[in-house]
Amino acid sequence: MATEIEKKVMEAKIASITLASVDTRTKDRALEAMANALDENRDRILEANKADLEEAEKMMAEGKLSQALVDRLKVSNSKIDGMISGIRDVIKLEDPSGKTLRTLELDTGLDLYQVSCPIGLIGVIFESRPDVVPQIMSLCLKSGNATIFKGGSEALNSNRTIFDILVTAMENTEGIPGGAFQLMETREEVMDLLAQDEYIDLLIPRGSNDFVKFIQNNTRISVLGHADGICHAYVDNKANLHKAYDVCFDSKVQYPAVCNAMETLLINREIAGDFMPEMIKRYEDAGVELRFDEGSYTLAENLGFKNLKKATEEDWKTEYNELILSVKLVDSIEEAINHINSYGSHHTDAIITEDEAKRKQFIDLVDSSSVMVNASTRFADGFRYGKGAEVGISTNKIHARGPVGMEGLVIYKYVLLGNGDKVADYAGDEPKPFTHRLLDKELSDVLDN
Amino acid sequence: MATEIEKKVMEAKIASITLASVDTRTKDRALEAMANALDENRDRILEANKADLEEAEKMMAEGKLSQALVDRLKVSNSKIDGMISGIRDVIKLEDPSGKTLRTLELDTGLDLYQVSCPIGLIGVIFESRPDVVPQIMSLCLKSGNATIFKGGSEALNSNRTIFDILVTAMENTEGIPGGAFQLMETREEVMDLLAQDEYIDLLIPRGSNDFVKFIQNNTRISVLGHADGICHAYVDNKANLHKAYDVCFDSKVQYPAVCNAMETLLINREIAGDFMPEMIKRYEDAGVELRFDEGSYTLAENLGFKNLKKATEEDWKTEYNELILSVKLVDSIEEAINHINSYGSHHTDAIITEDEAKRKQFIDLVDSSSVMVNASTRFADGFRYGKGAEVGISTNKIHARGPVGMEGLVIYKYVLLGNGDKVADYAGDEPKPFTHRLLDKELSDVLDN
Incomplete structure (x- = not known):
């Protein structure tokens, strides 16, 4: 029987297929709705955050949380301003998905397009800071990636409130599929998420060095980020x-x-x-x-x-x-x-x-x-x-290295457009030669014709 | 105390740094020497392969090996021809490393270059076919990557002989560092190699679906390839x-x-x-x-x-x-x-x-x-x-997807050339603006001046 986490992961994975082909204008409309929703729900956010802060200060008094962590947890009106302007900045950025990277004629009438596309399903695991949700959600939405969020228990109310406000605004936008963005509840274990390597294509951790190291050492999913910065x-x-x-x-x-x-x-x-x-x-x-x-x-x-x-x-x-x-x-x-x-x-x-x-x-x-x-x-x-915008700084040697923007959230697929072409013609005793000629053609222009 | 495997991995890792900056002409000279060495040592290769085949046929008689595996193990003069022409084909391919991918002026006199470079240290794990060694070695050398090979025990003599011939020819070429290519002996365990995620940047498996799946499920190193092809x-x-x-x-x-x-x-x-x-x-x-x-x-x-x-x-x-x-x-x-x-x-x-x-x-x-x-x-x-040339076909959603050539063996680094520039000038109350202007400049041209 599927656990709650598996259900959320599967729901997001299925939605990721549809989300991947949503056009840029629709995604930008959803982002605008998300920015407005944050603006209209400031009181709700501040109230939720207050509940988290009260709990955190109790724990700090007991020596269970550091002052630095409590500071990062705090959401103010000016932090909400920052979240809103962050989303609006993402609207202005170019959609990294759906770009034709290379077009190669294999033979007359047999054209191969290499086209950028979203990676699929991203996992985001973060400590404390509730502003991770709007930041990563906007970058993942703009690039067309479904996302599972797992925040720390100390930000339970803040994360849930901000997530609900954003996802409601997003999913009320015509053309955006439901279920592509999911928030894991705090009682669900991070280890269960790290085990979803069959479905989650990339993990983005946000937190301390030890936190990132823990994630890197406990999953087979690729992790975009770095632990130390020496x-x-x-x-x-x-x-x-x-x-x-x-x-x-x-x-x-x-x-x-x-x-x-x-x-x-x-x-x-x-x-x-x-x-x-x-x-x-x-x-x-x-x-x-x-x-x-x-x-x-x-x-x-x-x-x-x-x-x-x-x-x-x-x-x-x-x-x-x-x-x-x-x-x-x-x-x-x-x-x-x-x-x-x-x-x-x-x-x-x-x-x-x-x-x-x-x-x-x-x-x-x-x-x-x-x-x-x-x-x-x-x-x-x-x-x-x-x-x-920055998704993170990666010290990986594959996929994306150094400061990574939305280009780190896309991969590509190959699309071959033919006319009934078969490999048998290019094999055997008298094989037809390939032309392998670079073309200046965009797949989107061809498909829209 | 370091195991034999750790010593080999460390030696290759250290050599990988020097190998990464070897120029294309030197690498091509080494490839030519490797092709010639195979041609000159046909008898040695066939003799070593004969020993493996005799052993394999005994095991086949005992039902421990399949006919298909024995067939793949066999090296003939025409297979050696194929290995040689494969290496010569790689000489003709463009070096994917050292290319300036993007040049961005951050401000006047402060230029950021994104430059392709080798990934570093590749691990190759393969079953049976001894022709994997020349094929992957030539692609890794051309792209500037150090490599650890781990073959199946049934091809012990063939792999060792082909490896020795190739590496001797390569390392006798002036300008190629020693130790960048290593062969694991068969008594060393594949699990020990899969555990070297601190040093090995990418694994390339060559073998059956089950073999690839086993590797994917037992390592935190990224695996370039696919298990099933449904x-x-x-x-x-x-x-x-x-x-x-x-x-x-x-x-x-x-x-x-x-x-x-x-x-x-x-x-x-x-x-x-x-x-x-x-x-x-x-x-x-x-x-x-x-x-x-x-x-x-x-x-x-x-x-x-x-x-x-x-x-x-x-x-x-x-x-x-x-x-x-x-x-x-x-x-x-x-x-x-x-x-x-x-x-x-x-x-x-x-x-x-x-x-x-x-x-x-x-x-x-x-x-x-x-x-x-x-x-x-x-x-x-x-x-x-x-x-x-094909490194493999990848069903990964990051780094490289679909049929992968040598472009899958490189990543990039950022190089920023300044004049004593400090971030403090671009921060604070009166920050200087960045120009963020694309330039048409190659790092190699700047460095060679």
Whole structure:
């Protein structure tokens, strides 16, 4: 007998087929209705959220929840504004589905179209923040994907209320199938969702590193995202020091709580004596705690800095997410690259150099989703990369890597249009040759004729 | 302590970094050396294969191996010719790695390049056929991916000999790093390889459906491929019957042993009386065993056909891979689409119709990697799709779907070239705007300057 979760998954999977072929205008109308519905139901949302907050504050008093989590849980009128404008931004983005990627004539009158289409059924598992629901729902709807949401129990009322408001508005829009979006109730287990690899095509986790790691380690479904963000900057001996100060300061200090902030600074020994005095001063003025390896510790001491801390092996593997930075001297760019590939998380790493050969070497050999040359690691972000919206930052080596926009929510299918064509004609003793000629034709134009 | 497998995986992983940046000319030189080495060592290969065959025939006599498996194991001089020409074909293919996919100016002097690059470390697990080694090794080398091979014990000597000949020739080529290609010995367990999800980025299985299913069900590494190939043709009431005869005959008969052959024929009830007499006759003349559902059975009987067989529920889920075909009458295109999406394997399905609305409906709603309109399912193949070589046919919904060529062996990285740029300038109260302007620039041109 199917469990409640299996029923929801099956219902969404069946609806995903119809949703995949809904046209862009209908989807945009539904998105507009969703934005309006949030605006019209602010009180309902705030009230539901209040109930969650009261419960959470009790649990915080008992030491069961952190202040940070309670902060993320809180929905204010300005957060609702953000949800609404987020949905309206998605309306403006191009529909990534239904695009002809390549048209190849196999033979006269036998044309092969490679056409983008939605992936199918997405699973979203998130902690705390109720604003994940409108954000991911709008991106999944616009790209034509059905979605199962599983939120944390601490946001039970907020999630359910926001979900109901959005789905009601969506499903009241003519042309949108029912059942494509589902919310799992909190008593249903996340493990049951992770086991649905036959039906769920992709998982998007939103939460802490440990949360993402747990999901990655407990499912055979592909996970779009990253656990750690251990980013580096390497200051080469051929660096322009003014650029180095700016890039290294920004990478650490501009917003330290995020995955693309720098955690380890690697400095070429040859220029460390020139570079460190000003750089350490800037970090210390900003309240950054520095943790030095043996070489940089001795040098900093000789330069007259006081109250220095030493880094341990553990520091090279740590994402601080706060104003702490580990510092290490290296003898060469090779040592820097090796450190980054060994200790890093293949997320985002930067080199500061004016040397063109080393720039190429670093780009070629650093195995990370974003490689920065004389630019801050903090640029690695969907909005800055011009994607309009960010589904997540992926450190995967297949499908989508780095900051991922809606292009990560589509795949493609092949469509072959023939006239009774058979392979037997292209095989055997006197096979017809294929022409394999690229054509400038869109499938949608052909089908609409 | 690291096991032998872990050591090999780590060695290949480290070499993968260097291999990823080897230029196309060097890789092509290595491929040419590999082709020549096979040609020069025919006797060694045939001798090693003879040892495997003798052992396999003993096991076959004991009923432990099938004749089909022994046939696939056999290497002849003409099979070596095929291996050599396969490698030479890969030399002619374009290197899929190092291409600039998109260049976006974020701001003046701050350019973001999205550049294709190898995935990293591929695992290949195969049964029996020793020709998998040269085929996959050449595709992985050309695309810049390190690879671990794990073959079946029955091909122990053949695989080891072919592998040694190829890797010796490859590693003697200047510029190719050592250790990027590894062969697992047969005493090492496949389960240990499947557990290397931290290092292996993608698995390519080559073998029976059950073999692929076993791999998919026992690893968290992404698997490129498919288990079943349950393909359908639907003959619509608006079909041109001459096209229908050709497409349905070819889809079943032209080569029934492969994944893209048809297993179930769906016929619209309205035209079944017109269509079936000639079609059944053609199938019967070709020795195809037909298994009819209730409706088509009665009709065929009324049409005067004798000795008819009935299909059971199991037939709709079966990939026969031989001259057997299940036949079902449907009332509508909706019923056909529903049957295909429910019982099919999302591989390749065809409609025969002259109706444009139904053509669009079938393309939109059939959730398969290839959808054929008035063309045989047998066209779904890497070579016919103009890919030059086929890595596999994928029924995945992420990364690569349908027939996959070398484009399935690459991913991309982002490279941002700046001048000391910091995010702080684009944030805060008076943020600089991004220009987000597409540029027509190749990273390789910039780096080579």
